[in-house]
Amino acid sequence: MDTSFIERFLIVLTLYNLLVTAAISLYGIVARPSITKKIISLTILGDSLNVLAILIGFRVFSVPPVLLKLDANPDELLNLAYSAVDPLPQALVLTAIVIGLAVNLFLIFLALQVYRLYGTLDSRKIKELRG
Amino acid sequence: MRKYIVLLSIVLTTSVLAYITTYLEAIGLVGLDTRYLAKLFLTLAYNPLARELTVLSPEAVTSIVWDFRGIDTFYETVVFYMAIIAALAIYRGVGYPSIRSEKGLSIIVKVVTKLLIPINIAIAVSVAAHGHLTPGGGFQAGAALAVISVLLAVVFSASSFARVGVSLSKAIALRTVGLLAIAAVVFVPVVFNALTGVQAYLMQNYVKVDSEFAFPTHIQSQLISGTLIWFNLAEFLAVSFGFFVVFMLLSLREDVVREQLGEEHGH
Numbered sequence: 314m315d316t317s318f319i320e321r322f323l324i325v326l327t328l329y330n331l332l333v334t335a336a337i338s339l340y341g342i343v344a345r346p347s348i349t350k351k352i353i354s355l356t357i358l359g360d361s362l363n364v365l366a367i368l369i370g371f372r373v374f375s376v377p378p379v380l381l382k383l384d385a386n387p388d389e390l391l392n393l394a395y396s397a398v399d400p401l402p403q404a405l406v407l408t409a410i411v412i413g414l415a416v417n418l419f420l421i422f423l424a425l426q427v428y429r430l431y432g433t434l435d436s437r438k439i440k441e442l443r444g
Numbered sequence: 445m446r447k448y449i450v451l452l453s454i455v456l457t458t459s460v461l462a463y464i465t466t467y468l469e470a471i472g473l474v475g476l477d478t479r480y481l482a483k484l485f486l487t488l489a490y491n492p493l494a495r496e497l498t499v500l501s502p503e504a505v506t507s508i509v510w511d512f513r514g515i516d517t518f519y520e521t522v523v524f525y526m527a528i529i530a531a532l533a534i535y536r537g538v539g540y541p542s543i544r545s546e547k548g549l550s551i552i553v554k555v556v557t558k559l560l561i562p563i564n565i566a567i568a569v570s571v572a573a574h575g576h577l578t579p580g581g582g583f584q585a586g587a588a589l590a591v592i593s594v595l596l597a598v599v600f601s602a603s604s605f606a607r608v609g610v611s612l613s614k615a616i617a618l619r620t621v622g623l624l625a626i627a628a629v630v631f632v633p634v635v636f637n638a639l640t641g642v643q644a645y646l647m648q649n650y651v652k653v654d655s656e657f658a659f660p661t662h663i664q665s666q667l668i669s670g671t672l673i674w675f676n677l678a679e680f681l682a683v684s685f686g687f688f689v690v691f692m693l694l695s696l697r698e699d700v701v702r703e704q705l706g707e708e709h710g711h
Binding site: 318322326379381385391394395397400407412414418419421422426 | 461463479490505513516530581583587686687
């Protein structure tokens, strides 16, 4: 089964768009002065890299990596192995999402505390403050 | 205007690059074959023929998460645990205030939410308990249950946590119980080895080449896949109440927090 040009083009376009999204979010983390926007950019970076990992494990005409019957014979097992998507990126992304959420929440706590202490979330102004 | 030029140039550049890459077939991304490692995981996840290598779980992702790469996941759970400890350290000294007469949203939203919460709990528990059979598991179930904490805070106001019997210290204790339960399941084979002398390894799930130790794989002909269901349920507890803790703290009113954090926070 061969994929048509347009299908391959769309998948490659998705790949490039994810890389561009990651690049824009990196710009957001580095260049935006607001800590809130830095955190938003960080979540976008994490999500786009997660989708990238899932896309790397993706195979066209594939099925989910779940065995549908428990009395499968070796042929059916091999059939699953040759037709399912790669489960390893999914497993890694699954934990990465939850841990990313926890780390983001921690960053939000930090940002809240910074706001309480300095009265601003502008990193240029925070840099000028002493004490 | 400058914004649109930047946007247009990005869209054009990616499209042209994608077209060229596809035309030259420079990326073998859409190949039909699966990688060797993936084949290994997929054929071994549920394979009674390969007795010493299988996990006996038809769900390949959960097999990887809690068996093939189980120690990874354990440490990732620890990272999750530490992130919340760090958040708690920032809020040290902040307690949950006693019940105030806060009102929350309108009666319609409240009734709908009351109807949704039992469904939410049922979905979360079933996602956790079926983690070894269908896509899902402790992480996803925990995230699903954590939605309730946000709903409670937004719809019924932060004082409703005390009304439904969830306090900050209880949530912290429950998530610690979750992590300890994971550790307990990890150490069961070692204790078994010490008591009976049968060869068994740390975090072992099913029989290995030189070890006949195995967790029970079925309860009354229902497949539970050895350690996987226990890991999933424990992780469910750890993740859901970990999120409960942070969302409870985040839903505290700003004046209450400032009051408790002391003088130097006043602005």
